[in-house]
Amino acid sequence: MNTKFSEYFRENFFPDESDLNVFLNSLSKNLTKTLRVNTNKISVPDLKKRLEKQNYILKPTFQPNVFYVDRTADFDEYERRLGFTLEHLLGYFYIQELGASSSVHYLSEGKIDKSEYLILDMASSPGWKTTQLSEHYPNSFIVANEFDRNRTAQLICNVERMGSDNIWICNYNWQFIGRLTETFDRVLLDAPCSGEWIGFKSIEALKFWNLKNVKKIADLQKKLFESWLNSLKVWWEMLYSTCTMNKLENEWVVAWILEKHPDSFEIVFEKRFWPHVDETWGFFVCRIRKLKPIDYKFTDKEELPNRGIERLSKSEQKTFEDFLTYSGADVSDHEIFRYSNEVLAVKKSDALKEVSKRLYFFRLWKKIGKIDKNSFEPSYYFGRDFEMPKLEKYQIDSQEELDRYLRWMEIWIEVPKWLKRIVYDDIVIWIWDVGENGTIKNYFPKIWMRK
Ligand SMILES: C[S@@+](CC[C@H](N)C(=O)[O-])C[C@H]1O[C@@H](n2cnc3c(N)ncnc32)[C@H](O)[C@@H]1O
Structure with a gap:
């Protein structure tokens, strides 16, 4: 133990030897894992239900949307890692330490x-x-x-x-x-x-x-x-x-x-x-x-200020609109920008207009695709966060198939027909160009998987 560290805490907080030792010993103890529910995407009861099916039990903390994560007795670590669940990949929760999640809790007085x-x-x-x-x-x-x-x-x-x-x-x-x-x-x-x-x-x-x-x-x-x-x-x-x-x-x-x-x-x-x-x-x-x-x-x-976002050129705008017609996506309550070759959609707002005069942003959520003059390639987020009623659905309907998909294995589907929405449990989890060989594959960024 670094004696400068222990001396500082003795002098400033714990003059009593046994109090100091309790504090110092606690530094190397493991903490119970906690997660924060993304209430923009799912309600607390719905997430609880979904995770319970996978043998996770959520127990309350002092923050309404943050929970201790416990497991049932028959939990199999290999089968179901929290950071590898579909719910984690879909952003339904964030594995976040309880103390660290208190900043926003106290700023907002625990409210939405x-x-x-x-x-x-x-x-x-x-x-x-x-x-x-x-x-x-x-x-x-x-x-x-x-x-x-x-x-x-x-x-x-x-x-x-x-x-x-x-x-x-x-x-x-x-x-x-x-x-x-x-x-x-x-x-x-x-x-x-x-x-x-x-x-x-x-x-x-x-x-x-x-x-x-x-x-x-x-x-x-x-x-x-x-x-x-x-x-x-x-x-x-x-x-x-x-x-x-x-x-x-x-x-x-x-x-x-x-x-x-x-x-x-x-x-x-x-x-x-x-x-x-x-x-x-x-x-x-x-x-x-x-x-x-x-x-x-x-x-x-x-x-x-560094270089920020720009509007689409006329020809890019036309290419983008062709895709909207093809997919049926409605982006009318968003403004569309470009940063390099990425297309970004942001909710319309007067606040943005004002602040953009003084700050340059290089990323405005959401990145909905890549563009050049002649083609627009939609990103996963576009399919996940906007309705695209004209695109056909491919339904993953068994847990086994979902597990294969989440483990980056290919899934063959019978009717290859270009861009599809991949759906599980009524949730669009990806949009994917099926292509000639009739396979779909998981392209979630691997960095999203948290052990
Ligand atoms: C404690 S971390 C922030 C963690 C983050 N708020 C979160 O919850 O994920 C502190 C941040 O301060 C930034 N930082 C470090 N030196 C800085 C400086 N001189 N000016 C501004 N930010 C700085 C770091 O890059 C880092 O992202």
Whole structure:
């Protein structure tokens, strides 16, 4: 054990030796797996029923849409891995740790709020909380910012699997976001942190813990916090969270900002999760309400917006419309854009028009296909999320056939007839060009399968 780590927690939290030991021992214990129901796609009772058929039992937590996952006695790990179930692939749930899912829970006061807000998720990849925001605020628009371009692939992948259709993804640093003075109704800052919860994976990992690193990361958190506070409208609320337990990255960051901008906000709610008490990761959440504008100094370094989305050209528009006629898909409540050769559909909104003047997005859900002048190739998401009544259905009607399909084995079907909707249990799970040889195959991204 890293003595600097244990000494810090003794001095600041657990002067009593036995309390300290209970805390330290809890770091290497396994936590019960939890999942979050994607209420945009399925109700809690329906998901429970579907998973029970596969020998999973969902037990309540303090959050209405998050459940502990238990298994029946005859559960066969090989047969039915949670991350390999059809329900996981269809984005009906997200395997998410309980403490980590509390940020959005506390921001939304545990409710599904149907108002139309403009929300900023300041540090969003890999998108656990972004997709959760989409569930708690289904009619809002969520600007998901991730400054590290390399991490956006994971974010996009999760947004696509969950089918969250109100998320706009962009790629800026905090200096740029800070310029969006009083723009957002809600802000989530799930800050980069020293990640003490890593101790759960390996106590060894804590050997790198030291106060110098913690202070360095706390300095970054202060900058992010300040720029994010500036971007929030007065009287609106935001939530700061980290997956660390020390005070420097949590209470002290909040206190530092309040000292720099006196009376600019009030703390509405604050909680630290302890592994040995709450049986979660070590986690910290603080919800605040902004009370007045802050005197925010823009840094000189302004990032130029990166290249964003465009409209389809006339010939591409014609090609796309031909496909709509062929499939019967109705996209009239969406606007259609292009990013590179990808076609993206986004719900129509005035908020998007306004924000697009100041931010460039490189991904607006949903990616509905690829286009060039002469051809449009629909993506899986197009078939999954929009009705295509003119396309024939192919019904997978046995669990065995579904299992073959989910294990990437080919299924032969009798009447090859080009594009079909592959259906199981009345759910369109894929659209697939059957082709001459009459086979269908699973093309779910393998990254969606979670062990
Ligand atoms: C704790 S993770 C966010 C997890 C995410 N909210 C989720 O729930 O999936 C912190 C994020 O902060 C981003 N980050 C790191 N350094 C940053 C910086 N200097 N400015 C802005 N974001 C940064 C990281 O790329 C990372 O995506």
